Amino acid sequence: MNRVIGLFLDSLPGTSQGNERRVEQEKVEQVPRTDDALNPPSQRAVLLRRVAGPLLSVGLLVLALWGLRQFARHVTYHEIREYVASVSRARLLLAIVLTTLGFGVMSLYDRFGLKSIGRSLPWRRVTLISFISYAFSNAVGMSFLVSGSIRYRFYLQNGLSTTEIAKLVLYCTLSFWLGLLALTGVTLLVEPLPALVQVGEWQLHMGYWRIPLAVALAAVPLAWVLGGFIRKPIRLWRWRVLLPRPLSALRQVLVGALDWWLAAAAMYVLMPDSLHASFGHFLAIFVIAQIAGLISHVPGGLGVFETMLLACFHATNDKHLTAPIIGALAMFRVVYYLMPLCAATMLVLQREARGFRKQSLWSPWFSGLLPSFFAGLTLVSGAVLLFSGATRALPERMDILRDVLPLSVLEVSHFMASVIGMLLLILARGLQRRLDVAYWATLVLLVVGAVFSLLKGIDYEEASLLALLAMALAPAHRLFYRRASLFSTSFSLGWIVAILAVFGCATWLVMFSYKHVEYSNSLWWEFSFYQGGASRALRSLVGAAAAGLLFALAALIKPQRLRRAPPSETELERALPLIRHFHSAQAHLALMGDKRLMFDADGKAFLMYDTEGRSWVTMGDPVGEDEDARRELVWSFLEQCERAGGWPVFYQVSPDDLDMYLEVGMNLLKIGEEARVRLEDFNLDGKSKKTLRGTINKLGRDGLRLEIVRADEVAPLLPRLKEISDAWLADKNAREKRFSLGAFDPRYLVRTPMALVWQGEQIVAFANLFLTETKEEASLDLMRFVPEGPSGIMDYLFVELMQWAKREGYRWFNLGMAPLAGLTSRRQAPLWNRFGALVFGRGERFYNFQGLQRYKDKFDPEWEPRYMAVPGGIALPMILANVASLISGGLTGVVRR
Structure with a gap:
């Protein structure tokens, strides 16, 4: 139960309208000490810490029930x-x-x-x-x-x-x-x-x-x-x-x-x-x-x-x-x-009812709180039905039922009430996961359970509780939007312990309530208004146990779709229309083929991810225009990670989608800012652009020119481009990165247009382009140039590409992210922000943080924050190490350029 309520209360408010600034400035994160990062806990220690608390509580509960049995053995x-x-x-x-x-x-x-x-x-x-x-x-x-x-x-x-x-x-x-x-x-x-x-x-x-x-x-x-x-x-x-x-x-x-x-x-x-x-x-x-x-x-x-x-x-x-x-x-x-x-x-619930009637009273945090709140109440309702079925009905109420109901109706109602109690315990998890099927099933079972409560003993108290919960749940359908199967929902150790604890308490109540009744095999087949209480309780307990076991069996035999293989050509072709119509050009990184693709059931959205250690890391937000499909992907990815025992990580996500990650209980770390140039305002006029304007004019006089090559024309150029790429890597003493950046891979480069910078008959620089068909954004990924090329060639390439994109009607040009930019070191800032600001200010010997931001700043971009959504707890040091290793191509790449 503690874990259930913990999950319920850990669901944080979504961000909309003015809430984004609050997420950035007020979200308090914990940064591990240096010795923790260098000596992370073993997986066995992490597992022990996860299960120790729930198991200790259950052990103490069992011990307490044993003590109560000792005291009440004569009562x-x-x-x-x-x-x-x-x-x-x-x-x-x-x-x-x-x-x-x-x-x-x-x-x-x-x-x-x-x-x-x-x-x-x-x-x-x-x-x-x-x-x-x-x-x-x-x-x-x-x-x-x-x-x-x-x-x-x-x-x-x-x-x-x-x-x-x-x-x-x-x-x-x-x-x-x-x-x-x-x-x-x-x-x-x-x-x-x-x-x-x-x-x-x-x-x-x-x-x-x-x-x-x-x-x-x-x-x-x-x-x-x-x-x-x-x-x-x-x-x-x-x-x-x-x-x-x-x-x-x-x-x-x-x-x-x-x-x-x-x-x-x-x-x-x-x-x-x-x-x-x-x-x-x-x-x-x-x-x-x-x-x-x-x-x-x-x-x-x-x-x-x-x-x-x-x-x-x-x-x-x-x-x-x-x-x-x-x-x-x-x-x-x-x-x-x-x-x-x-x-x-x-x-x-009264406060929430006002919110449903009047939209202005609806607050973003409440939409994240209510599903787990309803899940907790459903769990309590299931426990009430199980406990009621385990105890005796009031004799005066049974007298009334005897005169108006057949015995068969009483027996069936008592049995079904306990079965519904167990099903409500299970459905509570589905409500917490915002499943549409769990919503409808819970609504029906609450109403039916209320009827059975009246028929089995005129238990109007518990019938009222179930009816009130059903009335409160009825107008909240829009909060339960997921179309996934209940059998595919993962049950954490806390949920399993909570269900077993409730069932264990119900078993104890049966043994206590009817301890004066001598057990015999014939007890299972006794049916009576006055002497059949023990029989009804035993049958109901077995029925509830059978319902739980059947659900567990159905979930176990359901095939698990844990695909971890690289994407096939068919999958990449399936993803290509979604990539081209997505508002962010970053989605083209899926074409690299080094990340697995996970589609929703209808193929309306996908996300790209890779694994490193226990970290399952997605690159960016889910790709697609259908918001429901994108949200469902976040939930599905989270459940897939839980089944595999991994840590879900959403890397480099945008502020517009933060509510999707807060909704599933993730924590947010700001990891930097992305530079985007509004092309309709871009020009080289003004005193601030004097140096840049002079560089571009000089290189133009030196014979440099830009050519845009279609994707189907790139293949013949690859041998010449490979020579430039190898020379650039050797000159920089660098190695290919991956995951968040592209690499020189022919299969990848032939899928995107290419920008070439010519000087006479020689190619001196190239970059592959990310272009959206909606003309929302243009960007580039892999940019290489000859070491002996003219000075300022990068400036030339960026300016010419932005001017070309402006002529083509694109709204934005994405210059990429400046890691750790925009993090503050003020006293009231979260610890992670202060740590990141320290690295940004004093980490130049390891990475040119400030230089990269200054370089992009001269194009007058608009800076937009980027976040990493991570699970809470002690896994953070290993997650940070896994992400760094994933991007750098291995642990050796973390310490090398």
């Missing part, structure tokens, strides 16, 4: 329900009031955090943002990631910069933990813990370490407050931190402590009177159990919190105490976690 489901029914409405209302006050206190985190960074927003807006972020983070765990991501999206809309949001999230997280540590430490100093905690045969002596633990925990917030008297920055590892003033620090601690105190009070009023524990004693156990749940990273501390609480209250063999405590825990989960989550969900 029946009926006893728990009986206690829940006995809780008075006054106590339940008091718990709701305390929960409401608790969320009100949580809003102080944001209000004081905004004050600390010198910003102010209306208190209603701040309260709403705080409520939504904490409602989700409390329920799904990983508070820093979940609440931080939600705050990022909301506060970005309200004018805060990325740096300000990061400071605010850090302030709230620190307040959260400082308050918990302070309350825990002080409470443990005052109230003793049980001397011995026992779970089955496992024992823990807590009396020995209570005081040392209390002192250690209380020392942290105390040091934070006292550190405010030191008005100089304190160095913590690689950071310099200026602690807040004592009054501000004390306010952080008090707000956090009050938040946790109210949470404990909300649960305390639901606890049974037979507990015979003072609030102070209960508070000590509550905060210890909460810390254990937070450390486990299990969503909401589910199972871990309950096990710790039962263990500390010595409820192992006392079913008269265990059943009421479990009932109180269930009610606390509903009041403190589920009800706020439902309320926050309705607020978000």
Whole structure:
């Protein structure tokens, strides 16, 4: 579940209109340390880090469920329900009031955090943002990631910069933990813990370490407050931190402590009177159990919190105490976690409904957030159906059904509801991947599931949940535009773990709810309104498992199309019309034949890519005029990389298409700027062009002339051009590049027109041309000249080509990219930008960065940024090395010219 929500919240907002500048200036990237780049982690270490977190959470969940089984082995489901029914409405209302006050206190985190960074927003807006972020983070765990991501999206809309949001999230997280540590430490100093905690045969002596633990925990917030008297920055590892003033620090601690105190009070009023524990004693156990749940990273501390609480209250063999405590825990989960989550969900959906009705309220970031948001709710809905099928129906509702429904309808409805629950868990992944088929299937199953929920036990609560989600999903069809098959969708380890965890919890519920029923083979074939609950639960569980296994089998036997061979002549001919009609002349690099081609299902677009190590690198944006086909290619390429265990990388992409990569959760690195000359404004007039004008006039008097040769006339010229190319490479002591540049390959050169510079009867320079049939852009790729040729021959070639293209009606002439140009080294700039600016300014001994930019600048181009879209995480050092190796033709080419 954590991984699912992580994926949901990692989908960043798209860029449109004014958002491009924000992506460039505010996207914070992490650059690895030098020693990490020189000694990258092994693939085994990377894999271990990827799977360790989810597997640890699942392991702790399994351990917690085992602990709950130990405590509840003498407790029946009926006893728990009986206690829940006995809780008075006054106590339940008091718990709701305390929960409401608790969320009100949580809003102080944001209000004081905004004050600390010198910003102010209306208190209603701040309260709403705080409520939504904490409602989700409390329920799904990983508070820093979940609440931080939600705050990022909301506060970005309200004018805060990325740096300000990061400071605010850090302030709230620190307040959260400082308050918990302070309350825990002080409470443990005052109230003793049980001397011995026992779970089955496992024992823990807590009396020995209570005081040392209390002192250690209380020392942290105390040091934070006292550190405010030191008005100089304190160095913590690689950071310099200026602690807040004592009054501000004390306010952080008090707000956090009050938040946790109210949470404990909300649960305390639901606890049974037979507990015979003072609030102070209960508070000590509550905060210890909460810390254990937070450390486990299990969503909401589910199972871990309950096990710790039962263990500390010595409820192992006392079913008269265990059943009421479990009932109180269930009610606390509903009041403190589920009800706020439902309320926050309705607020978000209401906000989104306004956006559908009024386009001006629609924000780009929300279009990226909603598919994953719906995926998370669909996952929850599937879990609700599975859990409902694993537990008993209410007897009074069964009495009603007995009088109006045949038994066969009840049995089929119960079975199908659980099967639909498993299918919703699977379809959630398709929604997150924006699949059209997943949208329609989910919409139908939600409606059918709501009907079955009513028929199997008049479960109107879960039917309402499914119906509300269906109504919210119905108008959002345009967000799910992909036509790919659900069976071709890859399921990450996090998704698989989430589905298995939900199914495992449902299995545990079946065993707990019907543990008093003695198992026999005949149990599978018993059908009854009153005595058939166990049979229905078993059959439903097997049906859900069968649905999941059948889907997995269908996905496994589906043939995988992982083509990694170089393109054939047929494929190049298929790509040629798309290349010629594309707005960017860079698409002609596909004709080099050194990159694999990946087409969409209808052949309306393609992308070119190559692999180096684990990096699968595309060259430029998908090529084609059909926007839907281009977007689908990005998703398909991402899924292909996931199946192959590779890292997807989109190299040298343009600002116009950044939303396609942000939509799939990629991070952006600005890698330079591309120079494009607007041809209608190009001329050699003016004082600034005096030197260039003189060079061109001189070379014209020396007999230089330009000739444009059609592609079908290039082949006879290749032997003469080969001599020029070899001489140029030898003079420059260089080697052929590849991937982002062309090489002298006859098969490649005969596919494009050629520009020749003659001096008398001798060819002194040549360049192959990239020309679009739409006349949008012209460019050149491979440019070579004789070493003994006249000075200024490159200037002559560029100017003559631009004047020719202008006469032919082309709009732009592309001069190519200046690597690392346009990156700033300001203090507030992202770390990657500062690193790139440093290399650009001081890396002349390795590459002529500034010289290349200055040379192109004399043609008065318009500079347009170019980006590289990469996955987040620790793979960045290896990706950068792989891309450099790919372009340079191998590792030796990285250090050679």
